Amino acid sequence: MERRGTxxxxxxxxxxxxxxxxxxxxxxxxxxxVLAPTFGSSLYVWGALIxxxxxxxxxxxxxxxxxxxRWPSPYLLVGAIALGAVLVLAxxxxxxxxxxxxxxxxPGPRLDPLVAAIALFGPMSVVLASVSPIAVRLAARSLxxxxxxxxxxxxxxxxxxxxxxxxxxxxxxxxxxxxxxLAVGAVVLLAAAAxxxxxxxxxxxxxxxxxxxxxxxLAVGAxxxxxxxGRLEGLxxxxxxxxxxxxxxxxxxxxxxxxxxxxxxxxxxVREARETRYHRLLVVDAGGSRYLRFDSSFQSGMYxxxxxxxxxxxxxxxxxxxxxxxxxxxxLVIGLGGASAPKRVWRDFGDVRLTVxxxxxxxxxxxxxxxxxxxDPRIDVExxxxxxxxxxxxxxxxxxxxxxxxxxGVPFHLTTLEFVExxxxxxxxxxxxxxxxxxxxxxxxxxxxxxxxxxYAAVFPTVLLHPVYEGAYDRTPDEIxxxxxxxxxxxxxSRERLEEIWAxxxxxxxxxxxxxxxxxxxxxxxxxxxxxxxxxxxxxAPTDALLLD
Numbered sequence: 183m184e185r186r187g188t189x190x191x192x193x194x195x196x197x198x199x200x201x202x203x204x205x206x207x208x209x210x211x212x213x214x215x216v217l218a219p220t221f222g223s224s225l226y227v228w229g230a231l232i233x234x235x236x237x238x239x240x241x242x243x244x245x246x247x248x249x250x251x252r253w254p255s256p257y258l259l260v261g262a263i264a265l266g267a268v269l270v271l272a273x274x275x276x277x278x279x280x281x282x283x284x285x286x287x288x289p290g291p292r293l294d295p296l297v298a299a300i301a302l303f304g305p306m307s308v309v310l311a312s313v314s315p316i317a318v319r320l321a322a323r324s325l326x327x328x329x330x331x332x333x334x335x336x337x338x339x340x341x342x343x344x345x346x347x348x349x350x351x352x353x354x355x356x357x358x359x360x361x362x363x364l365a366v367g368a369v370v371l372l373a374a375a376a377x378x379x380x381x382x383x384x385x386x387x388x389x390x391x392x393x394x395x396x397x398x399x400l401a402v403g404a405x406x407x408x409x410x411x412g413r414l415e416g417l418x419x420x421x422x423x424x425x426x427x428x429x430x431x432x433x434x435x436x437x438x439x440x441x442x443x444x445x446x447x448x449x450x451x452v453r454e455a456r457e458t459r460y461h462r463l464l465v466v467d468a469g470g471s472r473y474l475r476f477d478s479s480f481q482s483g484m485y486x487x488x489x490x491x492x493x494x495x496x497x498x499x500x501x502x503x504x505x506x507x508x509x510x511x512x513x514l515v516i517g518l519g520g521a522s523a524p525k526r527v528w529r530d531f532g533d534v535r536l537t538v539x540x541x542x543x544x545x546x547x548x549x550x551x552x553x554x555x556x557x558d559p560r561i562d563v564e565x566x567x568x569x570x571x572x573x574x575x576x577x578x579x580x581x582x583x584x585x586x587x588x589x590x591g592v593p594f595h596l597t598t599l600e601f602v603e604x605x606x607x608x609x610x611x612x613x614x615x616x617x618x619x620x621x622x623x624x625x626x627x628x629x630x631x632x633x634x635x636x637x638y639a640a641v642f643p644t645v646l647l648h649p650v651y652e653g654a655y656d657r658t659p660d661e662i663x664x665x666x667x668x669x670x671x672x673x674x675x676s677r678e679r680l681e682e683i684w685a686x687x688x689x690x691x692x693x694x695x696x697x698x699x700x701x702x703x704x705x706x707x708x709x710x711x712x713x714x715x716x717x718x719x720x721x722x723a724p725t726d727a728l729l730l731d
Contacts, residue, residue, distance in 0.1 A: 194378050194381040195321055195335075196338050197377065198263060198313065199314055199338050200339065200345075201342060201373075202263060202310050202339065202342065203338070203346065204342035204345050204370070205270065205370055206343060206346065207342075207344075208350035208367055209270055209303065209364065210231055210232070210235045210347075211347060211350040211355065212354070212360055212367075213302070214231060215355060215360040216273065216274075216277050217230075217231070217299065218594065218595045219569065220285065220298070222567040225460065226291060226295050230296040230298075234296070234307060237307070238310075238311055239307065239311040240311075241311070242311020243315055245308065246312025246314065246316045249312065250315055250316040250318070251319060254320055256378065256379070259378060260378050262309055262312050263310075263313055263374055264371070266313070267369075269305050269306040269309060270367045270368045270371065274361035274365070276302070277302055280302055284297050284298045284301070313339075314335055314339045318331060318335050350363065356724040357727070358722065450467065451468065453466065454552065458544035458545070459542065459544075460541060461545075462476070462477050463545065465552045470487065471486065472484045472485075472552060474520040474553065481519045481520065482494075482521070482522050484522065489525070489554035490526060492526070492696060494664075495650050495664075496664035496666065498696040499650055499664070499666040499701045500583050501523075501527065501530070501698065502648055502698060502701060502702075503583055503614045503615070504581055504687065504695075505683060505687065505698060506670055506675075507612060507613060507670070508683050510534065510580035510614070511533060512579050512580050512581075512610075513536050513583065514579040514582045514583070514608070515527075515536060515537070515538045515585065516568035516582065516583070516585065516596070517586030517587075518539075518546060518549055518555075519545065519549070520548075521538075521553050521554070522553075524538045524555070524583075525554065525556060525561075528556060530694050530695040531692050533691065534560070535562075536561045536562070537562045537577075538563045538564065539565075540566075541565070541567050542565075543565045546563055546565060568584070568586060568596060569601055569604065572604050575608075576608075578613070579609060579610065579613060580610050580613050580614070581614050581615075581616065582608065582609065583616050583618075584616070585617075587617075587620055592725040594723040597723055598637065598718045598719050598723050599637050599640055599718060599719045599720075600719065600720050602615075602640070602641045602642075602669075605641075609671075611671075613671075614668060614669070615667075616667070618665075618666060618667075619634050619664070619667050620662065620665070621665060621729075622659065623649055624659045625659070625660030626660075627662050629715050630725065632710055632712050632715045633715040633717075633725075635710045636710075636712035636716075636717055636718075637718045638669045639712070642669040642670060643671060643673075644668075644670050644671065645667065645668070646669075646706070647665050647667055647668075648701050648702075648705050650664040650666065651663070651704060666701070681703075684702065715728070
């Protein structure tokens with residue numbers, strides 16, 4: 183039975199369907215960068231984004247099919263694509279306002295990212311999902327071939343979604359700012375709508391869409407990130423509001439023995455294994471030591487019979503923060519892990535009060551249970567994202583120790599200029615930041631280190647690097663290692679003077695503190711090149727790409 187459609191299933195229609203699918207999934211990937219500075223990148227955030235997009239697909243398919251049956255016109259298809267472009271382009275314009283409203287309301291750690299995702303990405307998902315059923319209705323030339331037409335166009339849309347996912351994750355986000363990626367998506371959609379309008383000779387909408395696409399191209403240029411350096415005067419930094427409290431610490435899922443055996447391998451005695459909301463967490467013993475492992479990487483170590491003895495040298499190096507500020511009494515630690523650094527500072531400095539902020543409640547429980555973290559009034563442990571905690575509290579600290587990065591992943595919202603400015607605001611006069619960075623000093627693997635240095639140097643006049651060499655033969659600067667980055671508003675003392683200061687501190691306040699002669703003597707003295715690495719900002723922080731370089 184023949185039934186003439188109003189639009190042929192030509193290349194323009196296929197391209198429009200493909201690009202709509204590509205932009206929809208590309209926006210979903212980029213959306214994680216929109217929400218992360220406010221809500222982190224937890225399982226809740228990704229669950230909210232995936233659920234909202236899938237819900238949008240379900241609603242959009244149904245609504246698009248109903249509208250196409252009632253108004254089978256090219257105008258409907260062009261309008262749906264163009265409206266989707268407008269909604270995508272609106273996201274970077276309204277996201278701050280929406281996030282502020284959600285944070286002020288604060289419906290809870292699960293609902294906060296869900297509500298924000300619905301408000302920012304729900305309408306766009308519904309509208310772009312409606313494109314495929316509208317295209318099917320317009321392209322169908324006979325009921326006998328309707329199934330083939332629908333299958334072909336939905337296959338093309340899915341192929342576009344796959345392409346959009348890979349392009350956004352592997353190229354667009356690492357190479358461009360988040361807002362710019364969203365603007366590019368809007369340009370692509372406007373161009374697709376204009377192409378369909380031109381093919382159908384719908385001249386007035388076509389002209390308007392071409393003009394809109396040109397305007398969106400200008401928006402892309404305006405939203406381009408500054409990757410050349412400098413202080414970024416006039417940076418469109420987001421003035422994040424105080425954020426929600428961590429209130430849900432349900433017991434994570436225990437791993438079964440087969441999973442544990444596969445993850446750990448031989449030579450280890452497993453003490454605990456569980457799935458938390460952020461990691462696959464393992465506590466294992468081997469050779470008199472205990473280790474904390476997240477997913478595929480070891481995070482902390484402890485000698486079982488000597489829990490305060492240094493297991494990994496970098497934890498001693500973090501006390502450089504107290505060498506550069508020898509009168510420090512109030513210390514903030516972001517990142518707990520196996521508690522090596524905070525419990526050592528607690529033991530070494532009896533007059534220091536510590537606040538430790540850890541994202542994962544299961545890690546806090548593990549540190550108390552397996553890694554001898556003292557339950558003492560001088561150690562206040564808070565469960566929260568480090569950036570959220572600083573936004574919610576106005577307390578100031580003499581030293582802030584940052585130990586929240588992994589060798590295979592970096593929470594980008596803890597690397598940006600906006601975060602470093604927040605750190606500076608939470609320091610007392612003369613305060614010091616000591617951050618554990620994993621990278622190299624020179625060579626291709628140094629880009630992440632030099633990007634950190636460049637970003638901190640945009641805020642602090644003094645930024646120093648102390649590489650952690652693990653032995654006499656481990657002194658190659660182009661190899662990946664722990665590096666302690668020190669930032670302060672004070673002038674840097676000479677290495678000789680810093681050794682004298684630390685000797686006085688150990689003599690007067692902390693006789694059990696580690697000798698830092700090697701750490702101080704190995705302070706990097708060469709110029710740090712930064713002209714070929716980006717200044718990390720909330721809008722552009724390609725940390726994953728920098729790690730892989």
